[in-house]
Each structure stands twice: as structure tokens, then as C-alpha cells.
Amino acid sequence: MERTFVMVKPNGVERGLVGEIVARFERRGFRLAGLKALRIDRALAERHYAEHAGKPFFESLVSFITSGPVVAMVWEGREAVRVARTMMGVTDSADAAPGTIRGDFSLSKEENVVHGSDSPDSAAREIALFFAGDELL
Ligand code: UDP
Ligand code: MG
Numbered sequence: 629m630e631r632t633f634v635m636v637k638p639n640g641v642e643r644g645l646v647g648e649i650v651a652r653f654e655r656r657g658f659r660l661a662g663l664k665a666l667r668i669d670r671a672l673a674e675r676h677y678a679e680h681a682g683k684p685f686f687e688s689l690v691s692f693i694t695s696g697p698v699v700a701m702v703w704e705g706r707e708a709v710r711v712a713r714t715m716m717g718v719t720d721s722a723d724a725a726p727g728t729i730r731g732d733f734s735l736s737k738e739e740n741v742v743h744g745s746d747s748p749d750s751a752a753r754e755i756a757l758f759f760a761g762d763e764l765l
Contacts, residue, residue, distance in 0.1 A: 631661060632708040633754035635743040638696035645733055646699050649742060652715060653703050662702035662764045668694050676757055692739060700758045709751050712744040
């Protein structure tokens with residue numbers, strides 16, 4: 629079964645959206661394979677978002693993602709990467725469809741509440757960055 633990495637970003641945690649977001653993945657039928665709350669440090673942020681290094685928004689992105697606790701999770705199920713991205717909505721929340729997480733809870737392009745892996749390869753890389761093997765069920 630495919631796995632994907634999903635993370636509630638600092639503003640989602642701050643606003644008390646963790647339960648809502650977890651519930652959506654549970655109700656959709658995914659199996660929870662891992663979950664933890666943590667504070668991301670700069671080194672982890674730079675590795676997680678390595679593909680964006682050098683882009684104009686990189687510094688503000690690192691600053692945002694390290695600004696407070698996040699909740700990292702691994703969800704398992706059929707087409708997990710693709711389905712999770714559909715459930716999240718597009719990057720700029722202003723364009724995200726109602727019914728998606730970003731479309732229901734954000735107006736921001738930067739502070740868009742949630743992260744989700746964009747491919748099975750990214751998912752494997754991101755899961756390994758955030759979870760030790762024995763932390764996954
Ligand atoms: N981001 C930003 N400004 C931009 C584009 C992206 O601040 O112009 C942030 C935003 O938080 C986004 C993250 O960088 O979620 C990663 O960007 P990506 O293009 O990978 O979007 P995602 O995969 O999260 O939809
Ligand atoms: Mg991305």
C-alpha cells in the first residue's frame with residue numbers, strides 16, 4: 629500500500645486544526661502509520677524543502693516552518709500521495725477548491741496550513757527525514 633507524508637504547518641497547529649485534518653484522512657479511509665508533534669529546526673527545514681533552495685520565497689518559507697510546532701504524519705492507503713494532494717488543494721489557498729483543506733481553512737499562498745508529498749519518491753524521502761523505522765506502524 630502506498631504511503632504519503634503529511635504535515636500540519638505551524639499556523640494549522642496554532643489555530644487548532646490538527647484534529648480536523650487528522651479526521652479528514654481517517655474518514656477518507658487512510659490508515660495512520662505514524663504521527664508526532666515536533667519543532668523543525670533550520671537544518672531539517674532546509675533538507676525537507678531542498679528543492680526550493682535559492683527561490684525567492686525560500687527564506688520566508690524556512691522561517692515560517694520553523695516558527696512553531698508542527699504535526700508530522702504518515703498516511704497509508706490506495707494512491708495515498710495523489711489522493712492526499714487532492715484533499716489538500718492547490719498551493720495558493722486562494723485558488724484551492726472549497727472542500728479541500730487549504731480551500732476550507734486558508735487564504736494564504738505561503739501559510740497554507742498543510743504539507744503533502746508530491747510523488748511516491750518524495751514521500752519516501754520525507755518519511756525517512758521525519759520518522760525512524762521503529763516509529764512507523
Ligand atoms: N510557498 C511560498 N511562496 C510561493 C510558493 C510556495 O511561500 O510562491 C511555500 C508554501 O508554503 C508551499 C511551500 O512553499 O506550500 C512549498 O511550495 P510547493 O511549490 O512545493 O507547494 P506545495 O507542494 O506545498 O503545494
Ligand atoms: Mg511541494
